Amino acid sequence: MSQTSGDVWSPVITPFGADLAPDRQRFVAHCQWLTSNGVGLAVFGTNSEANSMTVAEKQTLLKALVDGGVDPTRIMPGTGSCTIDDCVALTREAVDAGCAGVLMLPPFYYKGVSDEGLFRYYSEVINRVANSRLRIYLYHIPPVTHVPLSFELIERLRDAFPGIIAGIKDSGGDWAHTKGLTERFAGQDFAVYAGSERFLLDTLRAGGAGCISATANVNPAAIVELARHWQANDADDRQQNLNVVRDLFEKYPLIPAMKAATAYFSGKDAWRRVRPPLVELEEQHVSELVSSLKTTGFQMEGVGEASHG
Template identity: 65%
Template sequence: MSHGRVWSPVITPFSADLSPDTERFVAHCRWLLDKELGLAVFGTNSEANSLAVEEKIRLLDTLIDAGVPAARLMPGTGSCALPDTVAQTRHAVAKGVEGVLMLPPFYYKGVSDEGLFRYFSEVIERVGDERLRIYLYHIPPVSQVPLSLALIERLLKAYPANVVGLKDSSGDWSNTQAVIEQFAGDGFQVYAGSESFLLQTLRAGGAGCISATANVNPGPIARLAKTWQAADADDQQAALVRTRKIFERFPLIGALKAVTARFGDSEQWTRLRPPLVELDQQQRGELFALLDDLGFDMPGLKQS
């Protein structure tokens, strides 16, 4: 692989009535595309599980109608209810997306690999489309439903043309490394869930990262993905980690939206759907001061 790929789980702007702000959403997606990122819309940091199925379908249609290339999209389609996952996945595949990022059903905990295999199998069979490309989404700190190596292996054997990759948001490098070592040799694409692991992932044979902070720091992350074999790659990685650690000191979605509001010059961006809430003034002040010390910027973001 000559260079890695970076995807952003795009944050979702809301209007005063808490409906998705489609105009602002499209504009942010275009800004990210200009930074050479792919769009993993409806991810964790998109507040995807606070959005209705119909809203996500409508937003995906809006992006594609606005000229966003379907090949640059990897929408999240995993839901607790099997029919919801099938409906979102079928729609996304019909639109020609690069692939779908699929959570396991996450409400019931302690479920078996057999149950998870049946779930993914039912989705694949019901969608029934050879164009379906699933990137499994392993995020046990949030979902509490991990995807084991044995489950991945079983899915790959049963559906090698449909199960094509995994996002590892475990935060555990040893797990990411194990997935790469076991499966990447056959073309399975492994993405780190944070740019903090980007260089390690690429050096080990992974595909890149799908990272929340790519919403706000896309240029430097994309640069490392492209130039990871350059002499300054370790320095680039260290700089990315410094920025990421600042964001991780605060509730992450609120922090992403606060910073986007600041550099996009629009307080509209600060809104979250309940139960999530925006950063308070003290948190915002601390976050902005820390980023200012780094010389952080979001060039070209301001739309008007």
Template identity: 55%
Template sequence: MSHPLSGVFAPVVTPFKADLGVDAELFVQHCRWLLGQGAGLAIFGTNSEANSLSVAERRQLLTLLVEEGIDPARMLPGTGCCAIDDTVALTRHAVEAGCAGVLMLPPFYYKGVSDDGLYRYYAEVIERVGSPRLKLYLYHIPAFTGVPITLGLIDRLVRDFPDTVVGIKDSSGDWDNLSAMLAAFPGFAIFPASESLLSRARPLGAAGCISATANVNPAGIGRLCAAWDQPGAAQLQEQADAVRKTFQKYPMIAALKFATAHYSGNPAWSTVRPPLGALGAQQQGELLAELERIGFAMPGLAH
């Protein structure tokens, strides 16, 4: 089993205009900034409001990134939808664009579905895409989907599709689950969803992390991820934790976007699509005050 991706990926926040349309130019610009800061691009993730985008919007944005010269080998787009046809369309498009992999939610409308049903879903997608270039990362985020990716399901998929199903993002926040996966699947590219777990998870073989706060602190998380076994790692962990803990006090996506708006000087960044809401004025003030207190910055962000 290969271990193709590692390091830090940002589930790239998606900028919207006042009319809620995607600001494609700003999106490209932000992707360039993240790459420059050393982060990979997990576009169309939960923090990207991907499920508030249509299939057509996701295809257009990915095509645009490639046309703009952004390296698809640094991209891990989210392609998992409720309907197999949509998942196949997005996954095929990502493979054809040359993306390093895809991060695939399970179908998330029906609850209480069996591992067997989920296996058949993933198998059907893999067979329909039918490409040896497909590298599939499962996406375990039960708080949003209500549909967990169990160790039994991973085991079955990895056994039957060893060259395709190569990793997972674990957004459970559950250390027991993460450490059990790390123990059960050596060589599988396992990404916790938080940099706060890096010091514990990297020694056990975690590939890196795919973290919301990599949108605002990509370099800090990158240093920690690379130097976890070096002197000074504890301090890097502490610094990264301070940023994460600050953002975690607020609705995450709204807070990430507000900070990006503030530090880039572009207020349009604050816009989210309903049903999400932007931070209120008081929250904005509190977040900024705390970020200043911990010496937070987003160096090189375009103004």
């Protein structure tokens, strides 16, 4: 059987300095560490605090990555915004840089908007970017946006923009929904990604492409290992081991917890910093998290070292 390997991407956590400005050097180093572990770079996602950053900051970070020698076909920036013009600006930059694609939130301020309105939003963005190399991965994350993407909308977008609407990330947290997406859409021309490695094995078995998962920031090697060997006899055991680690992180607010672990295992305390309205993990919880991780044999080998190029 020649089934291909599953694909793992990480919504890369963003390092901030004491003034809360993004730390380009630490960002590029973390991205290089992730790619050296086989993880693609879904930079500017929910877990990247992307909506807490300006468009200009994201443009600067993307440029730093490409200038830093990171392969753009392993970069899939989040470019969705409430504002068409901001979305178009960042999407254009990603296409011009040769990125694999972009992960695109729906506009998330207004609630109860119609499929027609969302269709017009995505259409307007696509028509303005006006580049056949554009690949859009839709981003379904109703617990955060409260703006779900219906199957009808996805179908209408695929019909209108074949080749450009290339897949979806399902961060709804509901396996039945992800399964439904794979049954209706998964295939050569449409990649269904689970929003958590908790559903990685199920997604691959259902014909999906892999996962784009927060904790791929901290547990990349083990997640990639399962994605590569998902048809091996020990796949269910591997999945179980991934879930144990995920459970430990999910005891706390996920972004501060991942940043705390990265700070601990890299020895770079500045990693703990988050932008408001998020709050960094308190000391006691950091100790609890690190202790519990260590009992599982968890490590982040090589994280925070100067170069992984």
